[in-house]
Structures are given as C-alpha cells and as structure tokens.
Amino acid sequence: MGFPDADEEHRRGPGGRPAAPVRKALPMSPDTSRTDARAPRMSAQDARRRLEHARDSRLAQLRALDAGGRDAADHPLSAQAEAIGRDLKEIDEAFARVEDGTYGRCLGCAKPVPVERLEILPYTRYCVGCRRRAAV
Numbered sequence: 001m002g003f004p005d006a007d008e009e010h011r012r013g014p015g016g017r018p019a020a021p022v023r024k025a026l027p028m029s030p031d032t033s034r035t036d037a038r039a040p041r042m043s044a045q046d047a048r049r050r051l052e053h054a055r056d057s058r059l060a061q062l063r064a065l066d067a068g069g070r071d072a073a074d075h076p077l078s079a080q081a082e083a084i085g086r087d088l089k090e091i092d093e094a095f096a097r098v099e100d101g102t103y104g105r106c107l108g109c110a111k112p113v114p115v116e117r118l119e120i121l122p123y124t125r126y127c128v129g130c131r132r133r134a135a136v
C-alpha cells in the first residue's frame with residue numbers, strides 16, 4: 001500500500017518521458033495565493049472579519065441565553081452571560097488594536113501572536129505562553 005501520488009511520481013521519474021503537454025496553468029489569481037502563503041501576520045481586514053464573526057456569535061449566545069433564561073431560574077445563566085460580556089469587551093478592545101496597528105502583538109511579551117492562535121481566538125491579547133502565565 002502506498003500513496004498513489006508518490007507512485008505516480010516514481011513512475012514518471014525513471015521513465016524519462018519527455019515532459020508531455022503539461023497541464024495548462026489554471027487561470028487562478030496568483031496574487032491571492034501568494035499573499036496567503038506568505039502572510040506571517042493576519043491582515044487588518046481579516047482580523048476585522050474574524051472579530052466581527054466572534055462578536056456576532058457572542059451576541060447570538062447572549063440572545064439565546066436571554067430567550068431561554070427566564071424559565072430556567074436555577075441555572076447559573078448570569079455567570080455565562082458575564083463570561084460572554086467579558087469576551088465582547090475583549091473583542092471591542094481587539095477592534096481598537098486593529099485600528100491603532102497593535103493587533104496581533106502579545107501584550108505580555110510584545111511578540112507577534114501566531115496567526116493560528118488568532119484564527120481560533122481572534123480577540124486574544126496574549127500568546128500562549130503569556131496567557132498561561134497570566135491565567136495561573
């Protein structure tokens with residue numbers, strides 16, 4: 001069992017077949033793919049979009065809490081609402097950081113927060129290391 005792709009490569013190599021009419025380059029926008037692959041940081045536009053999305057989902061959660069909360073008095077809904085409120089505040093602050101150009105920089109060590117982390121938690125203020133230290 002092998003990877004069919006790898007096999008294919010293998011066969012083509014030693015076969016020494018002249019590069020047959022190679023598949024034509026697709027008319028993709030090369031600009032977009034290039035920036036995507038290179039971008040070490042999240043663009044302000046991307047950051048805003050993610051933050052907006054995060055805010056929308058928090059607001060939806062709040063609405064859902066509000067709608068279902070009245071009957072379930074014995075659930076600690078206020079704690080949840082508080083947590084969401086905190087998130088919303090952080091999201092607002094993150095928007096402000098996008099505006100002043102400090103977005104994506106850890107407030108603890110001033111290093112750029114990895115994009116993968118921002119994708120998961122777009123409003124985070126800290127890199128994983130600083131967050132861990134702050135949370136303890």
Ligand SMILES: [Zn+2]
Pocket residue numbers: 106107108109110111126127128129130131
């Ligand atoms: Zn840090």
